Amino acid sequence: MATRQVLAELVAAYGARAAGPITIEAVGGVDAAKRVQAGEAFDLVVLASDAIDKLISAGHLRAGSRVDLVRSGVAVAVRAGAALPDLSTEDALRAAVLAARSVSCSTGPSGVALGKLFERWGIADQIAGRMVQAPPGVPVGTLVARGEVELGFQQLSELLHVEGITVAGPLPPAIQIVTTFSAGIPVGTARAEEVRALLDFMVSPAADEAKQRQGMEPAR
Numbered sequence: 352m353a354t355r356q357v358l359a360e361l362v363a364a365y366g367a368r369a370a371g372p373i374t375i376e377a378v379g380g381v382d383a384a385k386r387v388q389a390g391e392a393f394d395l396v397v398l399a400s401d402a403i404d405k406l407i408s409a410g411h412l413r414a415g416s417r418v419d420l421v422r423s424g425v426a427v428a429v430r431a432g433a434a435l436p437d438l439s440t441e442d443a444l445r446a447a448v449l450a451a452r453s454v455s456c457s458t459g460p461s462g463v464a465l466g467k468l469f470e471r472w473g474i475a476d477q478i479a480g481r482m483v484q485a486p487p488g489v490p491v492g493t494l495v496a497r498g499e500v501e502l503g504f505q506q507l508s509e510l511l512h513v514e515g516i517t518v519a520g521p522l523p524p525a526i527q528i529v530t531t532f533s534a535g536i537p538v539g540t541a542r543a544e545e546v547r548a549l550l551d552f553m554v555s556p557a558a559d560e561a562k563q564r565q566g567m568e569p570a571r
Contacts, residue, residue: 352377352488353423353459353506354397354532357565364561365552373549379487380459387411387537394540395549399460400533412535413543418550419570421562425461425528426507428495428516435519436502441526445472451502455483455491457509464528465504492516506530507566531570 355377362373378386380398387396387406396403396412400419406412427438427447436447448454448469456462462484469475483500485491495503496515503516510518521527534553536546552558559569 352379352490353508353530354421356508356512357421357562357567358397360561360565361553361558362549364558365549368552369545369549381487390539392539393537394542395534395546396537397532397534400531401460403533403535406535411537413538416534416536418534418554419531420534420550420553421532421567422570423506423508423530423532423567424521425465425504426510426521426566427519428492428503428505428510428513429501429519430495430498431515431517433501433517435517438520438523441523444523444526445474447502448472448478449474451481453481453483453500454478454502454504455485455494455500456504457485457491457506458487459506460530461504461506461528468526468528511566533570 358375362375380402383396383398384402384406387393388409388411396406397420403412403417407414407417427436429435437443456465469478483494485494490509490513491500491503491505492510492513494500496513507521510516534550536543540546554571562569
């Protein structure tokens with residue numbers, strides 16, 4: 352889901368070069384991996400790099416087909432109009448988490464990393480009853496906008512376009528969680544050459560502005 356907007360923009364920009372229409376389906380990363388493992392037919396898969404590596408190792412994606420597309424960081428959101436938390440330091444963020452009535456993060460790689468961060472801080476048990484797990488494919492920002500969550504953590508790209516929230520800022524640099532999202536080519540596709548041409552465009556300098564506009568950085 353973190354790559355939904357940037358992929359849509361890049362595909363639209365590539366449109367004139369494509370041999371035909373390109374359809375993108377954005378779902379939660381866990382569900383996407385399961386569908387690939389189940390043998391559902393796709394011409395291209397985009398997931399966190401470690402998930403792509405696992406699908407390659409399992410024989411679902413072509414060996415050597417991984418292409419790193421973007422690097423994506425985590426930001427913090429509150430409901431529009433709410434007071435902004437202090438995110439200037441690791442200690443300030445820890446205090447904000449402890450003070451929040453409810454906290455939410457995704458089921459993706461950033462959510463897993465945040466869970467480990469809370470454990471390292473020694474507060475995982477203390478806030479367990481206040482953690483609200485966003486279902487796969489449901490943006491954390493949506494829960495924040497509805498007032499169901501006071502403090503939401505998610506990829507900046509997933510928070511930018513959610514109405515009813517304020518992005519308080521990124522995680523402090525010392526503990527920023529950066530996920531590399533990569534593409535892989537399924538073993539069963541008959542359009543590998545077309546996909547490689549699309550990927551060549553997606554990693555070219557011509558794609559950099561779109562990535563930055565969607566809250567990400569080029570992976571190269």
